[in-house]
Amino acid sequence: MKTRDQEYREMFMAEALEYYDSMSRHLSELERNPSAGPALNELFRLMHNLKANARAMGFTDLGEMAHHLETLFGLIRDQQRTFSGALTRVVFAGVDAMGAMIRAIGANQPLPDAQALIENLDRLVRGEEPVFEEDEVAETDEEAGKKMELSDLVYIQVKKLDNLLNLVGELVIDRDRIMTLAQELDNPALLATAQHLFRISDDLQYSVMDARLVGVGVLLNKFPRVVRDVASAEDKEVELILSGQDVQIDRNILQIITDALLHLVRNAVSHGLETKAQRQQAGKPLVGHLTLSAMTERDDVLIQVRDDGRGIDTEAVRRKAVERGLTTANIAATLDEQAVWAFLFEPGFSMASKITDISGRGVGLDVVKLALDSLGGQLRVESELGAGTTFTLVLPTSIAVKGALLIEVEERPYAVPLMHTDTVLALQPEQISVVGGVLLTHFQGQPVPLVPLQLLLNDEGDEPLPLATRNDVQGAQQVLVVNYNNRRLGLVVDRFIRQQNIVIKPLSKPLDTIDLFGGVTLLGSGQVCLVLDVPALTRLFITKRP
Amino acid sequence: MNKRILIVDDSFYMRTMLKNMLTDAGYEVVGEAANGAQAVEMATSTSPDLITLDVILPDNTGLDVLKSLRQVQPTAKVVMCSAVGQEVIVNEAIENGALAYIVKPFSEEKVLEIVGAALQNDAEQTA
Numbered sequence: 124m125k126t127r128d129q130e131y132r133e134m135f136m137a138e139a140l141e142y143y144d145s146m147s148r149h150l151s152e153l154e155r156n157p158s159a160g161p162a163l164n165e166l167f168r169l170m171h172n173l174k175a176n177a178r179a180m181g182f183t184d185l186g187e188m189a190h191h192l193e194t195l196f197g198l199i200r201d202q203q204r205t206f207s208g209a210l211t212r213v214v215f216a217g218v219d220a221m222g223a224m225i226r227a228i229g230a231n232q233p234l235p236d237a238q239a240l241i242e243n244l245d246r247l248v249r250g251e252e253p254v255f256e257e258d259e260v261a262e263t264d265e266e267a268g269k270k271m272e273l274s275d276l277v278y279i280q281v282k283k284l285d286n287l288l289n290l291v292g293e294l295v296i297d298r299d300r301i302m303t304l305a306q307e308l309d310n311p312a313l314l315a316t317a318q319h320l321f322r323i324s325d326d327l328q329y330s331v332m333d334a335r336l337v338g339v340g341v342l343l344n345k346f347p348r349v350v351r352d353v354a355s356a357e358d359k360e361v362e363l364i365l366s367g368q369d370v371q372i373d374r375n376i377l378q379i380i381t382d383a384l385l386h387l388v389r390n391a392v393s394h395g396l397e398t399k400a401q402r403q404q405a406g407k408p409l410v411g412h413l414t415l416s417a418m419t420e421r422d423d424v425l426i427q428v429r430d431d432g433r434g435i436d437t438e439a440v441r442r443k444a445v446e447r448g449l450t451t452a453n454i455a456a457t458l459d460e461q462a463v464w465a466f467l468f469e470p471g472f473s474m475a476s477k478i479t480d481i482s483g484r485g486v487g488l489d490v491v492k493l494a495l496d497s498l499g500g501q502l503r504v505e506s507e508l509g510a511g512t513t514f515t516l517v518l519p520t521s522i523a524v525k526g527a528l529l530i531e532v533e534e535r536p537y538a539v540p541l542m543h544t545d546t547v548l549a550l551q552p553e554q555i556s557v558v559g560g561v562l563l564t565h566f567q568g569q570p571v572p573l574v575p576l577q578l579l580l581n582d583e584g585d586e587p588l589p590l591a592t593r594n595d596v597q598g599a600q601q602v603l604v605v606n607y608n609n610r611r612l613g614l615v616v617d618r619f620i621r622q623q624n625i626v627i628k629p630l631s632k633p634l635d636t637i638d639l640f641g642g643v644t645l646l647g648s649g650q651v652c653l654v655l656d657v658p659a660l661t662r663l664f665i666t667k668r669p
Numbered sequence: 670m671n672k673r674i675l676i677v678d679d680s681f682y683m684r685t686m687l688k689n690m691l692t693d694a695g696y697e698v699v700g701e702a703a704n705g706a707q708a709v710e711m712a713t714s715t716s717p718d719l720i721t722l723d724v725i726l727p728d729n730t731g732l733d734v735l736k737s738l739r740q741v742q743p744t745a746k747v748v749m750c751s752a753v754g755q756e757v758i759v760n761e762a763i764e765n766g767a768l769a770y771i772v773k774p775f776s777e778e779k780v781l782e783i784v785g786a787a788l789q790n791d792a793e794q795t796a
Contacts, residue, residue: 127689130685131682131685131686134681134682134685135682137681138680138681138682165727167725168679168725168726168727171725171752171755172679172680172683172725174752175680175683175752175773175774176680176682176683178752178773178774179682179683179686179773179774179775278681345692345693348693348694348695349695352695
């Protein structure tokens, strides 16, 4: 696990080596042209930065050397000293000594002693002549050559990595196309080459994805402060427990969920956890517990926000949902806990009775939901009244490649991200009932509404979907059960093609306004395949159900 | 709302450390500039409440940058950052409208104290 101190150290090293290289370059320039103004200014700036950074890291000796050199260069810049004679020799020795110190820091070794050099620099600053030891001779070229060293660390802009990932995406699509062609042509040499290309591009893809991974810790470690602030504003005592900081995830995914996680944590402290008085009354320890943990589950990363607070009052949410007109009292009464909790993620739905500074400003859990939808992630909630609530963010490790199920409707292929699929069913007519114009089946003891996918895809205007009748169910039905916000929906499709990893590309205009599609992918056959947006399909079904 | 801060420093390490300290404390770091030109551009586009400004920058002296910043973003509070040895420039900076200065190497407490006080000053002036 990389702690923040380690990160600072790596950054310091990378920058210090860079400064050292620049100093050496500018010194050579200055030696050729002692009055080169820009080189002088630059040397002064580099010494100054190295001094400040070294002192911040606690490398006093290095900071001291840089400080002395900075002072001397200040004098040279102000033309009180000239870059010539014995001064040149001391400056070069000083910069070399700093290089040696930086390398010693990198190798975790004690810093070399430089007292004699410091004293000579002091003499030069005072306007005296430096004193050289008898055995002090210029370094041989061989020795200098050994000390050339580049940093092991490269800083890359995320933009460049994004670009690389896009290119790999394109490559993978062409690779699949070549693979299909090779199989069709049945040429052994071509097939062998295609297979080799397949393996290499797979490796390349995972290497690029790997380069974008960061530890979840870089985000989680920001929370102790947040929790402390919110808790003290609410006069609560909260113990925050962090775990799984070293779980790896794509940097952009972490960026996208930052606000969502911040919201969940603030919410947990200000609404989830009770006041000290309430906790005492409930016989709970006065100090509330908040756990922020990350873990990997198959290809996904789970981030959990768990509190031991009051839990969700399911009946209150049920009432509020009816009040808000999100459902009718009759339907609300039949909904199970999970279905009721799903209302918490509706836009503008807030259970806060009073608005505090920290949360409850009309920004609700829907923001969290939206962030996860945009990533193709899931939000799960578990709660027990009086015992606490757990929110789980289910995130893909990488945004590049997603597992998808390919289906066919009206002779066209569509891809459905596996993140949203629960199961596939082949249903006989007798397993399907018609209730209030909606097809219904039971799966794992729960009623699941069914809808022919083509009805949703061809839907236009504001009319509700046509009423379903028994006549709609002829023969076995292929059903893909999708899951969004704890709501299951069975999509009736013509056939299942196969499961495949796909690279999703954004839709180009004007198609990007059609919100039923999350993007487009190319199949190995070269065929264009639209990627279905399960949240959008579910929302469409809910608003249009007869 | 969280106060918005622009960090101007030519050292990546320094910027990162400052950014971590400030974001941990709940401030929003709206930009990180590594030189004077970037600083002026970002100050214009992000309208920060406060700017931390390194005294010595590559393409310009911090003092010139300070003057430009005061022109493009007169409402932004400016706090100078400097290692010891640059007191003359810092004093001149204060005369040119900088509110305070942070001496490198800095502690988290000191940074938050100075930034908080500079922003407090802001609240008093607008109250």
